[in-house]
Every structure is written in structure tokens, then in C-alpha cells.
Amino acid sequence: MTMQVLAVDDSRTMRDMLRLALTGAGIEAHLAEDGMHGLERLDELPPPDAIITDINMPRMDGFGFIDAVRGRETLRAVPILVLTTESAAELKARARAAGATGWIVKPFDPESLVRALRMVAG
Amino acid sequence: MTDPMAEIRASFFVECEELLEVLLDGLQSMEDGLADSETINVVFRAVHSIKGGAGAFGLDALVAFAHRFETALDELRSGRLVADGEVLRLFFTGSDILADLVRDSRDGNPTDDALVAPVRADLEALAATTAVPEADTGVIDFQPMALALDLDLDAPPPPQADAPVWQIRFRPEPGLYESGNEPLFLIRALRDLGALTVRCHDDAVPGLEAMANPEAGHIWWTLQLETTEGEAAIREVFDFVDGLCQLDIEVAPGGLDLPDLPQPEPTSAPEPEAAPALAAPPDGGAATAPKPASTPPGEADPRAAAATPAPRATVRVDLERIDRLVNLVGEIVINQAMLSQSVEAAGIPPNSPVRSGLEEFLQLTRDIQESVMMIRAQPVKSLFQRMARIVRETSAATGKEVRLRTEGENTEVDKTVIERLADPLTHMIRNAVDHGLEANDAREAHGKPREGTVSLRAMHRSGRIVIEIADDGSGIDRSRVLDKAIRQGLISADSQLSDTEIDNLLFLPGFSTADAVSNLSGRGVGMDVVRTAIQALGGRVSIASTRGKGTSFTISLPLTLAVLDGMVVRVAGETIVIPLSAILETLALGRDDVRSFGPSTHVVGIRDRFLPLLDLGAELGFRAPLEDYADQIVLLVGQEDGSPAAMVVDAIDDQRQVVIKGLHESYGRVPGIAAATILGDGQIALILDPIDLVSRAHGCTRRPPVASDRIANVQTGRDT
Numbered sequence: 001m002t003m004q005v006l007a008v009d010d011s012r013t014m015r016d017m018l019r020l021a022l023t024g025a026g027i028e029a030h031l032a033e034d035g036m037h038g039l040e041r042l043d044e045l046p047p048p049d050a051i052i053t054d055i056n057m058p059r060m061d062g063f064g065f066i067d068a069v070r071g072r073e074t075l076r077a078v079p080i081l082v083l084t085t086e087s088a089a090e091l092k093a094r095a096r097a098a099g100a101t102g103w104i105v106k107p108f109d110p111e112s113l114v115r116a117l118r119m120v121a122g
Numbered sequence: 123m124t125d126p127m128a129e130i131r132a133s134f135f136v137e138c139e140e141l142l143e144v145l146l147d148g149l150q151s152m153e154d155g156l157a158d159s160e161t162i163n164v165v166f167r168a169v170h171s172i173k174g175g176a177g178a179f180g181l182d183a184l185v186a187f188a189h190r191f192e193t194a195l196d197e198l199r200s201g202r203l204v205a206d207g208e209v210l211r212l213f214f215t216g217s218d219i220l221a222d223l224v225r226d227s228r229d230g231n232p233t234d235d236a237l238v239a240p241v242r243a244d245l246e247a248l249a250a251t252t253a254v255p256e257a258d259t260g261v262i263d264f265q266p267m268a269l270a271l272d273l274d275l276d277a278p279p280p281p282q283a284d285a286p287v288w289q290i291r292f293r294p295e296p297g298l299y300e301s302g303n304e305p306l307f308l309i310r311a312l313r314d315l316g317a318l319t320v321r322c323h324d325d326a327v328p329g330l331e332a333m334a335n336p337e338a339g340h341i342w343w344t345l346q347l348e349t350t351e352g353e354a355a356i357r358e359v360f361d362f363v364d365g366l367c368q369l370d371i372e373v374a375p376g377g378l379d380l381p382d383l384p385q386p387e388p389t390s391a392p393e394p395e396a397a398p399a400l401a402a403p404p405d406g407g408a409a410t411a412p413k414p415a416s417t418p419p420g421e422a423d424p425r426a427a428a429a430t431p432a433p434r435a436t437v438r439v440d441l442e443r444i445d446r447l448v449n450l451v452g453e454i455v456i457n458q459a460m461l462s463q464s465v466e467a468a469g470i471p472p473n474s475p476v477r478s479g480l481e482e483f484l485q486l487t488r489d490i491q492e493s494v495m496m497i498r499a500q501p502v503k504s505l506f507q508r509m510a511r512i513v514r515e516t517s518a519a520t521g522k523e524v525r526l527r528t529e530g531e532n533t534e535v536d537k538t539v540i541e542r543l544a545d546p547l548t549h550m551i552r553n554a555v556d557h558g559l560e561a562n563d564a565r566e567a568h569g570k571p572r573e574g575t576v577s578l579r580a581m582h583r584s585g586r587i588v589i590e591i592a593d594d595g596s597g598i599d600r601s602r603v604l605d606k607a608i609r610q611g612l613i614s615a616d617s618q619l620s621d622t623e624i625d626n627l628l629f630l631p632g633f634s635t636a637d638a639v640s641n642l643s644g645r646g647v648g649m650d651v652v653r654t655a656i657q658a659l660g661g662r663v664s665i666a667s668t669r670g671k672g673t674s675f676t677i678s679l680p681l682t683l684a685v686l687d688g689m690v691v692r693v694a695g696e697t698i699v700i701p702l703s704a705i706l707e708t709l710a711l712g713r714d715d716v717r718s719f720g721p722s723t724h725v726v727g728i729r730d731r732f733l734p735l736l737d738l739g740a741e742l743g744f745r746a747p748l749e750d751y752a753d754q755i756v757l758l759v760g761q762e763d764g765s766p767a768a769m770v771v772d773a774i775d776d777q778r779q780v781v782i783k784g785l786h787e788s789y790g791r792v793p794g795i796a797a798a799t800i801l802g803d804g805q806i807a808l809i810l811d812p813i814d815l816v817s818r819a820h821g822c823t824r825r826p827p828v829a830s831d832r833i834a835n836v837q838t839g840r841d842t
Binding site: 102106118 | 130177
């Protein structure tokens with residue numbers, strides 16, 4: 001089975017890079033533009049193997065998104081990696097409280113990202 | 123397909139332009155008094171996204187600046203800073219510098235740090251005045267992902283003889299499972315570091331009936347890892363679960379064997395049954411309850427959903443593809459014309475199905491062409507934002523307080539037109555601020571508001587785009603312009619010029635001198651260059667000025683550079699196309715309409731005025747001027763100043779859409795000729811630039827500005 005990953009980021013460039021990094025590693029990438037859009041995508045998709053999300057986004061930010069994902073019964077165990085330029089401890093604590101699995105600081109190295117994904121999602 | 127990273131990089135810079143636009147929009151809203159948290163957030167995110175992308179491409183200078191900018195904006199976001207005039211001015215300047223950095227990064231040019239550094243320092247200072255020291259206490263609950271795991275996942279390294287053996291005790295807490303972590307994967311990651319021995323402790327697992335929460339962490343592991351990677355590498359595996367488990371890592375005493383683990387299990391042991399706790403069915407009983415769902419799915423933040431509509435679906439297309447489409451549509455237009463001609467030639471009756479089918483085809487062709495043009499159209503907003511920057515810079519350089527008012531920012535214009543308008547507009551805006559507007563004190567002395575206003579408006583008007591640049595400055599000092607023009611020998615000393623004619627002197631090439639700049643509000647600076655640039659776009663520029671009130675320039679442009687509505691005329695056996703937009707009126711000359719005046723000058727009386735005839739055939743060198751112009755056709759062509767000129771042709775053939783085929787690349791700029799086209803019968807015809815032609819006219823219809831008035835006076839005896 002191809003690994004399925006939902007990546008949520010409001011930057012088109014970042015989505016393009018994520019798509020490239022993921023598909024390059026044989027992972028099927030689903031993309032969303034913000035938290036709200038991410039939830040919509042999750043409505044359409046079978047539960048992905050992992051979720052990557054940005055924090056600063058319009059409409060619904062990463063915290064709200066993680067919180068909402070964890071609120072869904074079928075998605076409670078899906079690993080969520082936060083991918084952001086932020087690195088303040090306070091923000092990390094918030095992400096963790098919301099239910100994030102891990103935190104990766106941008107800019108990301110595609111190989112490391114994929115490695116982290118494989119580590120949290122098998 | 124080219125290098126995907128290069129493509130993403132290119133699209134990043136496109137995105138940057140959009141983000142810069144969003145940024146400027148937001149700042150403008152703030153300046154207009156709308157500094158709500160969403161506006162601030164939007165501005166913050168724009169800079170944040172530029173920083174994020176720039177980091178991905180290693181654009182360090184851009185990242186560094188964006189970071190300072192972002193930090194300063196974060197102060198605004200947190201309410202520690204108020205967006206007053208001073209702060210906003212700095213943010214505007216910051217946006218300009220950010221735009222420079224983006225464009226220089228894109229084009230691979232170095233950015234002058236002398237420009238960047240002071241602004242960067244100002245932004246830093248701004249943040250420093252309010253910022254509380256970052257509360258990074260060193261208590262890190264989860265770390266950035268380890269980057270050192272560059273091992274082949276499929277082939278764990280063989281154990282090395284002298285590798286130290288680590289003993290790891292790993293006991294997950296409930297939070298570990300709740301955050302989507304999975305012990306199995308951690309154990310696999312450890313296996314990648316070296317030879318791993320796993321022992322699972324399931325003695326604390328309660329019976330099914332007693333297990334309330336299978337994720338409460340009932341099982342734990344002791345692991346032995348033989349690796350040369352070191353403790354840091356092992357800890358990195360546990361980065362994401364730091365604080366979510368009990369973890370002890372130490373060098374195993376006495377080598378490989380653990381006291382409680384005499385029989386090492388194969389490394390594959392944990393695979394299927396490593397985390398039985400996860401698989402165990404939930405049941406009533408002890409332990410902690412699962413984390414309650416804090417937000418029902420699907421309604422996480424309905425307010426946010428209502429506030430902003432979902433972004434419209436768009437597709438990004440390579441410009442080359444669109445241009446190809448534009449060319450193809452051009453070919454269809456030509457083809458359709460040829461077909462019409464063939465149908466005509468075949469003598470097919472007007473009501474036949476072929477004719478009506480062709481009618482529909484014509485309509486469809488027009489629709490397709492319009493739709494294709496719409497793809498290339500862009501709002502002038504980006505152009506206006508660039509002009510806003512020119513105003514800011516010129517205002518700072520001259521020390522004049524200036525407000526820019528824009529209107530019609532969403533007016534759409536062909537992309538190429540927008541690009542090629544930037545230079546002339548920049549010139550005109552600079553002139554308006556630098557020379558059009560008076561100094562603030564002088565304005566006050568004249569009872570005007572201290573702050574000068576430059577306005578920039580765009581609108582559609584009868585199938586053309588009109589852009590107006592106006593200032594509320596002192597207007598053109600016509601006596602000085604006249605004086606200057608006479609002294610420079612551009613006009614004769616006894617010339618009697620109308621106000622409009624005087625204003626138009628500013629467009630004469632010889633007129634722009636440095637001396638004139640200071641004396642006449644610099645209205646002449648490079649205006650001939652501006653006019654040439656606009657004419658090259660098939661546009662015209664006109665000027666209007668009121669002493670003491672200000673000056674306005676009006677640029678009128680065709681909607682597209684690809685197709686135009688033309689009148690096909692015949693002169694001396696040649697077929698020529700004249701843009702329909704230039705033609706005010708057509709009329710057939712009767713014997714009494716033409717008077718000759720002097721040896722080679724004919725005039726035509728049209729209502730209450732007399733116009734010299736411009737013989738197109740003679741003007742273009744197709745034939746000698748005619749002796750008699752009776753029965754010829756006259757086209758009245760509107761000039762820059764609005765007055766008509768009369769152009770004589772032999773006959774009007776047709777009125778139709780023609781595809782513009784540029785001549786500039788092959789022949790350079792040909793005076794009086796705008797472009798060429800291919801007609802329905804495959805014939806190539808020139809498209810005239812009538813206004814240029816009239817202004818350059820010589821020979822039988824030379825019309826010095828004064829002469830026509832004099833002619834009119836001479837001819838007043840004629841009844842009208």
C-alpha cells in the first residue's frame with residue numbers, strides 16, 4: 001500500500017515542495033490550503049497514514065486543525081507532524097496539547113521529512 | 123518537464139508577487155484606519171510565507187530581512203505595538219525593500235545592502251522597543267526533527283565489533299498515543315541505528331474487563347542497541363515523544379547480555395505484536411479516560427468559515443501556452459475572413475444555410491477571441507502598487523507630503539500592456555510629484571491643503587482602457603512653455619497657439635531640457651519618450667491643465683495587442699487597414715466640398731470648419747497628389763488634442779477584425795505604420811497609425827497648427 005499523507009499549508013510554494021518531496025519518495029500526497037480545507041479533504045479521503053500541517057494559516061490555523069482532527073474518532077491515532085518556521089517552545093507546547101505528534105522546523109529537507117513520516121507512520 | 127525544483131522556485135517568485143500585493147493591500151487598509159486583527163494577520167502571514175519559501179531555497183538575505191519584518195509585525199499582532207503613521211511608513215518601506223530582495227533573488231542580482239541594512243535595523247529597533255525576551259526556557263518538549271538519520275532504512279548497518287551497547291528503558295505515557303505516536307515505529311527507527319534486541323514488558327497489562335483505556339501505557343520495553351551512533355542519535359529517535367514517556371538511556375553494563383534478558387529476540391520480533399495495547403479493545407474499568415473530543419468534527423470553527431470564502435479554484439498556465447492560443451485564435455480570425463470571401467465569390471445567396479452558418483462562426487470567433495484575451499488580462503492593481511511605491515520614494519526624496527489616490531484598480535488590461543506601461547507611468551508619476559506639485563509651504567500659501575494629491579485612475583471607455591494621472595499642483599505655466607518653445611526654435615515667434623496646442627508642445631522631443639524642468643514644473647521631462655512608449659502600445663496620451671489647479675494626463679490604450687477592429691480602405695490600388703477607434707467619421711466628397719488653397723493644398727469644409735486634406739496615397743508615396751479630390755472618400759481622424767484631421771482615400775472596402783502582426787521586430791518602427799495584417803484573401807496589408815501619420819504629414823497637406831485657423835478665416839465667406 002502506498003503511504004497516504006495529507007499536507008496542509010497555505011503557501012503554494014510549500015505545497016509544491018511537499019508534493020515533490022512526498023511523491024518523490026513514493027508517498028501519495030493530498031494537499032490542502034488551510035485548516036478548513038484540510039478538514040474538507042479529510043471528509044473526502046480515507047484516513048491518511050499521516051498528516052503534515054503548517055501553523056500560520058488563514059481561516060483555520062494549525063492548532064485549530066490538529067484539535068479538530070483529534071476530535072474525529074477515525075483520525076485520533078493518525079500521526080500529525082507540524083511543519084513550520086516557528087520554533088518557540090510555547091507554540092510547540094500548544095501544538096502538543098492539541099495533539100500533534102512531532103514538530104519539524106522549516107526549511108525542511110525532503111529526506112528528513114520522509115524519514116520522520118516513516119518513523120511516525122511506519 | 124524541466125527540473126521540478128526550478129519550476130517550484132519560479133512559482134515561488136510568482137507567489138511572492140501575490141504575497142507582496144496582499145502585504146501592500148493590508149498596509150494600505152491599516153493606513154486607511156482598518157487595523158483589525160485579521161488585517162494584521164493577513165499582513166503577517168504574507169511576510170511569513172515569503173520567509174518560509176525563501177528559507178527553502180536558501181535565500182539567506184531574503185530570509186534575514188523577512189524575519190526582522192515578521193518579528194516587527196508580530197509585535198503589532200500581539201498588541202505591543204500600535205500601527206501609527208511612523209510605524210506604517212516603516213512597514214511600507216519594509217515592503218518595498220522586501221520586494222527588491224524578492225526580485226533580486228529571482229533575477230540572481232545582488233541587493234544593495236546599503237539600502238537594506240538601515241531598514242532592517244529600523245525594523246529590529248522597532249521590535250526591540252517592545253519585545254519581551256523570548257521565553258525559551260530550555261524546557262523543550264519536542265525538538266526539531268533530527269536531520270542526522272541519513273541511513274538506508276531498508277538495510278540496517280551490521281553490528282560493529284567494537285560498537286558500544288546501549289540499554290534503553292522506554293515506558294510510554296498515555297499522551298504518547300494520544301499524539302499519534304506509535305512505539306513500533308520508534309523501535310524500528312532504533313533498529314536502523316544498529317543491532318537491536320527488544321524485550322516487551324506486558325506484566326502490567328490489565329485484563330480486558332479492567333482496561334478502560336488501551337492507550338494508558340500498560341506496556342513498556344527494554345531495548346539493547348549496539349551502535350556507534352552515540353547517545354544523541356538515540357535520543358533523536360525519541361524527540362517527538364520527549365516528555366510523553368519515561369526514557370532511560372545508558373551504556374549497558376557488561377556488554378551484550380542484560381540480566382533480565384538472557385535470550386535475545388530477533389530484531390523483527392516487535393513487528394506485529396509490538397504494541398498490543400493499541401490493538402486491545404476498549405472496555406470499562408480503570409485508568410485514565412481517553413482525551414475527550416474537544417471539537418466536534420466538521421464544526422471546528424464555524425465563525426472562521428463564514429468570515430472568509432474558500433479561495434476560488436485557479437489553474438496556473440504557462441504564458442507560452444496562452445500566447446499560442448492567442449496566435450491560433452488570430453489564425454481563426456484570418457481563416458474566417460477567407461471563408462467569407464470565398465462564399466462571397468461563389469455567389470451564394472444571402473439567406474442560404476452556408477451564409478447563416480458563417481454568421482454564427484463569425485460570432486463564435488469573436489466570443490472565443492474575447493475569452494482568450496480575458497485570460498491574458500490582469501487587473502492594473504499590481505501596476506498601481508508599483509506606482510504607490512514611486513510616490514512614496516519621490517515624496518521622501520523631495521520632502522513633499524503626497525497622498526496617492528487610486529481608482530479602478532480592478533480594471534483588467536492585457537498583461538503585456540501592463541508590463542510595458544510601467545516605465546512611462548513611473549516617469550509621469552515622478553514628474554507629478556517632483557514637478558507638478560508645489561512644495562508643502564507654497565501650497566499652504568495658496569490656500570491649498572498642505573498635502574498634495576496625485577491620483578491614478580483606470581477605467582474602460584468605449585472599448586479602450588483609459589488611465590489618468592492627475593495632480594492638484596500648480597498646472598502648466600503656458601507663457602513659459604511658449605517662451606521656451608520659441609527660444610528653442612520649435613515654433614515661430616508669431617505663432618498663435620491654443621492652450622491645448624501649447625500643452626502638447628511638452629511632448630516634442632526637443633522640448634525636454636533640464637532648464638525647462640525647473641522653470642516649468644518639469645512637465646517636459648522625457649515626455650516625448652513617454653509618448654513614444656505609449657504609441658508603441660497602440661495608445662495615445664493627452665494632457666489637460668488648469669493653472670493653479672493641476673495637470674492631468676490621459677492615456678488611452680487598446681484592450682489587446684493581438685486583434686483590432688479595422689476599416690479596410692483602398693488607396694491607389696493598395697489595401698490599407700485603419701484602426702476603427704481612430705476614425706471619427708467618414709464622408710464622401712462632393713464637388714463643392716473641396717477648395718484648393720495654394721498650389722498643392724486642398725481643404726474640405728465640414729460643418730463649420732475647414733480642414734486640410736491629407737492624401738493618403740501621396741503621403742505614403744503610392745502616387746502623386748491628385749488634381750481633383752471630388753468623389754473621394756474622407757476619413758475624419760481624431761488627433762491627440764481631440765481635433766479632427768481629414769484623410770483622403772479612394773474607397774472603403776470593408777470593416778472587420780484584423781489580426782495584428784507586428785512589424786517592429788523585423789523592420790523597427792516605421793513612421794505612420796502601426797503593424798501589418800493578413801486579409802481574407804491572403805493578402806498582406808499595412809495597418810496605419812493615422813495619428814502618427816497626421817503629425818508627421820508633409821507634402822500637399824502640411825498643416826502647421828496656425829495655418830488651419832488662417833485657412834478657416836480666409837474661407838469664412840463660404841456658407842455652411
